[in-house]
Amino acid sequence: MYILGVETSCDETAAAVLEFGDGSAPKVLSNVVASQHEIHARYGGVVPELAARRHVEMIAPVLEAALEEASVSAKKIDAVAVTRGPGLVVALLVGLSAAKGLAWSLGVPLIGVHHLDGHVHSLYLPTGEESDAPPPFPHLGFVVSGGHTDFYRVDGHAEVTHLGGTLDDALGEAYDKVAAIMGLGYPGGPIVDRLHAKFLEANGSGADPVQFPRPFLEDRPYAFSFSGLKTAVLNYQKERGLYLSDRNLPPWARPQDVPEEVACAVAAGFQEAAVEVLVEKVSGVVRRENLPAVSVSGGVAANSYLRVKLGERAEQEGWSLHFPARKYCTDNAAMIACAGGFRLTEHGRESFMDYADMDADPSWELGEASNG
Numbered sequence: 001m002y003i004l005g006v007e008t009s010c011d012e013t014a015a016a017v018l019e020f021g022d023g024s025a026p027k028v029l030s031n032v033v034a035s036q037h038e039i040h041a042r043y044g045g046v047v048p049e050l051a052a053r054r055h056v057e058m059i060a061p062v063l064e065a066a067l068e069e070a071s072v073s074a075k076k077i078d079a080v081a082v083t084r085g086p087g088l089v090v091a092l093l094v095g096l097s098a099a100k101g102l103a104w105s106l107g108v109p110l111i112g113v114h115h116l117d118g119h120v121h122s123l124y125l126p127t128g129e130e131s132d133a134p135p136p137f138p139h140l141g142f143v144v145s146g147g148h149t150d151f152y153r154v155d156g157h158a159e160v161t162h163l164g165g166t167l168d169d170a171l172g173e174a175y176d177k178v179a180a181i182m183g184l185g186y187p188g189g190p191i192v193d194r195l196h197a198k199f200l201e202a203n204g205s206g207a208d209p210v211q212f213p214r215p216f217l218e219d220r221p222y223a224f225s226f227s228g229l230k231t232a233v234l235n236y237q238k239e240r241g242l243y244l245s246d247r248n249l250p251p252w253a254r255p256q257d258v259p260e261e262v263a264c265a266v267a268a269g270f271q272e273a274a275v276e277v278l279v280e281k282v283s284g285v286v287r288r289e290n291l292p293a294v295s296v297s298g299g300v301a302a303n304s305y306l307r308v309k310l311g312e313r314a315e316q317e318g319w320s321l322h323f324p325a326r327k328y329c330t331d332n333a334a335m336i337a338c339a340g341g342f343r344l345t346e347h348g349r350e351s352f353m354d355y356a357d358m359d360a361d362p363s364w365e366l367g368e369a370s371n372g
């Protein structure tokens with residue numbers, strides 16, 4: 001069975017073709033992602049109107065490329081899966097309209113997928129490493145991305161319960177804002193990660209970077225708050241006259257570039273504080289929920305320091321830890337096709353044929369009823 005996935009919830013136009021066999025992990029035949037990072041970089045974040053316009057330009061070529069790369073003709077597609085929410089409504093509508101039109105013209109089912117269910121399902125795509133196994137049920141699903149830092153109890157492919165999450169910024173968003181404050185570029189996560197690695201390389205793994213607060217919120221075991229940590233970085237930069245986002249300043253008024261070793265020490269301090277909080281929280285929740293395994297997905301799951309630190313804790317405490325392949329951490333359509341394929345297998349084709357009125361849902365909560 002061939003599933004075509006479509007994803008346009010934010011600033012990636014993506015399409016993928018997956019082949020589902022009998023019980024084994026789906027095969028990814030193609031996974032095309034057209035990123036808009038260079039369009040949004042100068043604004044330090046995603047501009048919805050620009051994102052939507054770019055999706056309109058890219059959706060047809062991306063769909064064509066996904067089919068071509070998979071060597072599967074459109075007529076062979078058995079179902080289309082598309083991100084229906086949450087996300088930017090103007091962006092979601094581009095992918096949804098294209099997917100609806102395509103499914104209708106082919107006479108195949110259309111599965112509206114929750115974007116975070118997609119991230120949770122990125123764990124069921126092959127990683128390319130034989131030693132990696134997908135997480136068992138039940139497990140703790142931790143989604144840590146540009147818009148979410150949330151815990152889920154995952155009891156099955158369609159049984160996902162929200163346990164709690166961030167009270168303000170998502171961690172990926174905090175990475176992006178901190179990088180913007182420091183004038184480092186967008187998206188911030190990979191840049192901060194690289195500067196932290198440089199800091200460790202130059203100073204040794206025992207060295208102390210800049211110290212920032214660790215918001216553990218002891219009385220709220222499932223919650224996070226990153227706005228204080230972000231403000232601490234802002235204040236540190238301000239107090240020392242270091243680089244601050246210069247978008248609104250004329251060139252002659254802009255602060256000098258910060259020496260690289262200073263930027264590395266600040267980035268390292270931010271990342272060590274954020275990851276320490278993440279590791280403590282995951283450890284606390286997995287113990288409270290008494291679960292044997294943890295999966296981490298979303299863009300921040302690509303972070304190398306987080307992978308190492310969480311791996312050490314998992315080994316100490318005896319739970320299994322699962323990450324997707326790095327290419328499936330940030331937004332992609334393979335994970336959407338994967339979530340759609342499992343739902344189709346469970347509910348059958350007829351449950352997904354009545355989609356004429358399917359609409360985008362920008363604030364859909366995972367766990368709420370969908371078109372299925």
Ligand SMILES: Nc1ncnc2c1ncn2[C@@H]1O[C@H](COP(=O)(O)OP(=O)(O)OP(=O)(O)O)[C@@H](O)[C@H]1O
Nearest residue numbers: 145146147148172187188189190299300303330331
């Ligand atoms: N190596 C990394 N370390 C830390 N953060 C990273 C890394 N790579 C990417 N990110 C962050 O991941 C985020 C993008 O992830 P993703 O595409 O999953 O988010 P999103 O789709 O915008 O949000 P959501 O899935 O919540 O709607 C960005 O904030 C980016 O800075």
Ligand SMILES: [Mg+2]
Nearest residue numbers: 145146330331
């Ligand atoms: Mg995402």
